[in-house]
Ligand code: HEM
């Protein structure tokens with residue numbers, strides 16, 4: 001008997017349920033996207049009606065989820081070839097590809113439409129740009145083509161605090177631009193730390209991630225460079241007087257720890273039989289870092305500007 005072949009991704013092997021649709025939104029990753037969006041909104045100098053604030057955050061969540069669904073619709077075959085992603089609803093055959101596409105389009109359209117009607121067309125336009133950035137520019141264009149995919153593509157995930165801020169104020173000022181820049185600079189170390197220990201996965205499906213194309217040493221050096229740049233950048237909201245000392249002190253401590261962990265990864269030639277512990281530690285801390293930095297921004301705002 002020849003081995004059973006994988007059913008085409010348009011023919012679901014198992015009935016889909018709501019959990020599969022929920023999984024399409026990449027809920028774990030999007031918690032941080034939603035959190036940074038919420039912090040951008042709360043840290044803004046203007047306070048808005050709580051119902052409108054809730055609507056804005058819901059739109060960011062729905063838009064990010066829609067973009068993630070479109071990302072998986074496009075990448076179903078790539079995801080099938082990687083151990084880390086093979087159990088997602090599309091490669092596992094639990095969901096029809098066209099349903100994922102329609103679900104993604106529906107969520108994306110609804111999020112932009114509701115944001116525009118409720119909060120204004122400037123935050124809606126930035127949300128639309130970030131969805132297109134992730135689903136089209138990063139997923140379809142950059143990811144399969146260049147090892148700089150996540151450096152440029154990281155812009156998509158950097159928009160949410162700007163969307164939150166602009167939803168509250170109706171205006172783009174220096175502060176939301178710096179919040180964007182901080183996440184932009186944070187993304188490469190966040191992702192390359194992970195890519196160092198799942199490198200073989202990307203090799204198998206031909207995605208030109210930096211460790212695959214330029215090698216481990218170059219990736220380590222790149223991680224360190226971005227972490228060095230992130231330290232002063234994370235302090236700029238305080239330097240320009242956009243925050244008080246609570247944010248400034250938190251940014252100094254968090255970014256120093258981030259730099260220290262990045263140096264542990266960046267200055268070693270290769271993994272020395274320790275199961276890539278420093279790389280895993282840096283990836284884990286990258287998530288704690290962003291949660292804590294943005295939480296500090298909000299605490300600073302509420303404690304120092306009551
Ligand atoms: C192009 C940019 C990025 C890439 C390529 C990337 C890639 C990844 C990958 C592959 C994972 C592994 C977990 C999984 O497969 O679900 C991950 C985890 C994670 N990412 Fe990113 N990421 C990026 C940007 C961001 C941004 C902007 C945020 C939030 C602001 C973020 C938040 C997270 C979180 C919270 C996790 C952990 C999820 C968990 O606990 O499983 N990522 N990222």
Ligand SMILES: CC(C)=CCC/C(C)=C/CC/C(C)=C/COP(=O)(O)OP(=O)(O)O
Nearest residue numbers: 026029033063064067071130131134156157
């Ligand atoms: C508001 C809005 C649209 C926000 C978008 C947020 C955003 C860009 C998040 C990126 C995070 C993410 C899941 C990257 C995964 O990369 P991948 O898709 O290459 O990872 P994979 O290998 O796990 O599929």
